[in-house]
Amino acid sequence: MPAGTLYRGREGMWSWVAHRVTGVLIFFFLFAHVLDTALVRVSPESYDTVIQTYKTPLVNLMEYGLVAAILFHALNGLRVVAVDFWSKGPKYQKQMLWSVVGIWVVLMAGSFYGILQHTLISWFGK
């Protein structure tokens, strides 16, 4: 590793990269989401028409992806807070990252049916 580089690799750098990428993705979705919600001020019909696209299988799957990004950003953000404010945070940052990944996997598995139930029921019935 050359001296003075900002990029040190391993858990610290990659969690930082993932935090950035998910953060930017979520921010762009937020713009779209405020705009689609603003349609409630136009008419119930226009709002319901746009919300129909949220119920198509492809967008339903993208919602699962959005939840994946948000859950990682939220859990890793709590890890960043712990690193900054907890005296032992920096020492345990790696263990905390793997805890984040573990909790993320559990929550993603647990929310799979809940989020995709609309598509699953429309395809396979109750």
Add this chain to the structure above:
Amino acid sequence: MSTEISDAIVVPSKQAHTGKGLGTGNPADAFVIEPPRKRTEKTPRRTRTNFEMLAWLFMRLSGVVLVVLILGHLLIMLVLDGGVSKIGFAFVAGRWSSPFWQGWDLLMLWLAMLHGANGMRQVINDYAEKDSTRLWLKGLMGTATVFTVLLGTLVIFTFDPNI
């Protein structure tokens, strides 16, 4: 054997604001990459505010609040009670008849937009190297943010279920 470092700029910490060297007084500073947004000769010795520290603190405080607000929002909208199927004008009207959920959504809107905008500001600062590019990107992003926050606020406050 001598290691010649005569061209290294070594300045005491009191002169850190001059932009000459890192200002730690350590000769090894000459081999360290210049930190981003280093203080230069144009930087006042004391800036007027603690903006960057307050921004750092805001990201952590708003982040913790947003974890609760957004995960609650996702659970209600995407998982409970049939998932996304139930969402429609009537559902929104039902929720926004309660000041509690209006306040929830308003706080979520403001905190999320400001949290996201400050994150984007840092990303732009890190990757856009030209001064004019940074200025344009931040101007565009700031304008879009102000527009979206005001639009969302207006929608929450003026919502009319009988439209």
